[in-house]
Amino acid sequence: MITAEAVINLAALRHNYEQLKQKCGNKPIIAVLKGDAYGHDALKTAQALPQAEMFAVSRIEEALELREGGITHPILLLEGCFCPADLQHASALGLETVIHCEEQLAHLQSTPISTPLKVWLKLDTGMHRLGIHPCELHDYITQLEATQKLSGPVGFISHLSCADNLTSPATSAQVELFLAQTAHYAGAKSIANSAGILYWPESHLDYMRSGIALYGISPNQNDTGQDHGLRCVMTLRSQLIAIRKHKSQHSVGYNQSWTAPRDTHIGVIAMGYGDGYPCSAPTGTPVYINGRLVPIVGRVSMDMITVDLGPNLQDNVGDNAEFWGENLPIEHVANHIGTIAYELVIKLTKRVHKRFMAEPLS
């Protein structure tokens, strides 16, 4: 019997792609599939989005998995190649790569490659994590072109640091700087992530890059994917494996961290940090069972979570419990736990069975 499962709704994924296209005037979207498509399964996600213009991943192994799975779309390596051998693999696999530093430029200059590479130059416009300083751009372009290893014009990419903060002046400043620095070049430009697509029309340049919103999740802690017309793709659920009568003033679980204020029923669900549900989820974090939200009480164990089902029992062993998804926005759960939804979806372990479906859950 399957207990812990992540139901992945591929129809919702396609809906989200179309919604995002509408929001950016039908411009091309690079579907970001890093981290096994944020825990949704990269190959299945890519196969469900044949209409996507392009995919992106962070590591060459992730691109290899897609190619081996038969994906022939352009695939961008968001952080580029980390060594000369990767550059040769990227060329052989027909990947597009980012160059964000001197070492990567030197590797391209010194490494023989079988097929010309499409290169995107990464500019640091304010994130200050990766990227060349905008004043170095001309020099980089000259050196890149001199390698004669490029397929097509150099593209330009930059990353927004504060796009989920609707009042920060940083985003407009980054977009302005990016546009000013790249104005004289013909190559494609890309700066918008999901938050850029949803909140900052000025960031809608030649290519969008969307990760989290594709999966129906808002990049912003203060709203939900649903508020943007997106549909939840992943529903994480499991089953009640025990229901126990519980006396007032009795505690539950490790460290006796919660004590019942009244006689009640404790439900035990087959889910825990061994499945990737955070151990740090505090008492009060909601779980959806039989049409209502009930609180987690006591500590999350490796394989079990205890919830307060209340004095008036309406549940049975074997009933479904949803931890996030169609009935419980993951953004709310993340806020309770003090993390971001990105981390919740990506940390599920392989013990969680993934079930793919093309229609909403009943």
Ligand SMILES: *Cc1c(COP(=O)(O)O)cnc(C)c1O
């Ligand atoms: C992960 C990533 C994205 C996607 O970000 P979301 O917030 O998930 O849309 C876009 N660009 C780069 C460079 C990334 O690393």
